Amino acid sequence: MNLKDCHNFEDFKKLAKKKLPSPIFHYIDGGSDDEVTLNRNTEAFNDYDLIPNVLNDVSNIDMSTTVLGEKIDFPLFPSATAMHRLYHHEGERASARAVEKMGTIFGTSTMGTVSIEEIGQINKGPKSFQLYIHKDRGLTDNLLERCKKAGFTSLCLTVDTVVAGNRERDRRTGFTTPPKLTLANIIHMTEKGSSIDKSVIDYINEQFDPAMNWKDAEYCVKKWNGPFALKGVMSVEDAKKAIDIGCTAVIVSNHGGRQLDGSRAPFDQLAEIVDAVGDKIEVILDGGVRRGTHVLKALSLGAKACSFGKGYLFALAAGGQKGVEKILANMKTEINRDMKLMGCRTLKELNRSKIIHRRN
């Protein structure tokens, strides 16, 4: 099996499983507790059906949209994920190049293994820096200043990781990262947080600040003074607060089922959030996306765009830059074909008339 045999998520996952050491594969693939939320994230899409229109001249399709102040070629982008050099020796260098080539936003994590400055050199397209607030608050200001200088176009604050989820697969496999793998984004500032030659769970619990609150988030919004997403919002109440503190977007997400097991799937919760705040803030759906039709369903309920994590990480492991290009190209092709089959020429035409909850 090689890259040319990878037609969908499951194919990339199969190839990644062959290439990766087992603990690393399970670190990507696993969720928390009983993985109920992890599984529901994708299953949720199957409880809704699309309703196409026909005879609509779909010879020209426009899949572009504007998210976090940037025009992108199609309404999907890779979510920020940690430590790409664990999955492929080129790490974020490969994914950043692939994403620029495919014309969408590159999300890079605080827990990245290539520096902010180098990503800025490699990828000249739209870029979002995903921030975790560490106990050492001096890190935040420093990271934000470096991101501005490196040309990052937006900031994304992840708020669902005050402590690590209970990832039992990692406990079983004894997953740790090699000592020589450093977190390039924080190495400049602190020796303490520069490498995680222990479990990610221990790192999160020791370094992240569970005292993080709305005032801290507001501080980051003001300090960044540009397009800003709050990632990990699941309640209407919190989405409203995100508007109050000046966010541009909320990313409806449960961290891909890796944090609170039993929390609702983002797709199940999407309509309620869109109905409450969709006219005031961009709503992005993150989690469980495996197919072009999943993106179409989310947009029909009112999401501005979707993001996905595991899919492109398996593709990175399977084939480096070429792998990430391939999965993004596959998804772009699927979205294009599915829009035609839906009779939609622009993303605006995807609306509530195009989707229905299955009555069986």
Ligand SMILES: Cc1cc2nc3c(=O)[nH]c(=O)nc-3n(C[C@H](O)[C@H](O)[C@H](O)COP(=O)(O)O)c2cc1C
């Ligand atoms: C291996 C892995 C590492 C991740 N690291 C981060 C991270 O550093 N920061 C973050 O905000 N989210 C992180 N996430 C969550 C993703 O950004 C995203 O929310 C999730 O993967 C979406 O679900 P999906 O994998 O079903 O597409 C990570 C996810 C995975 C699978």
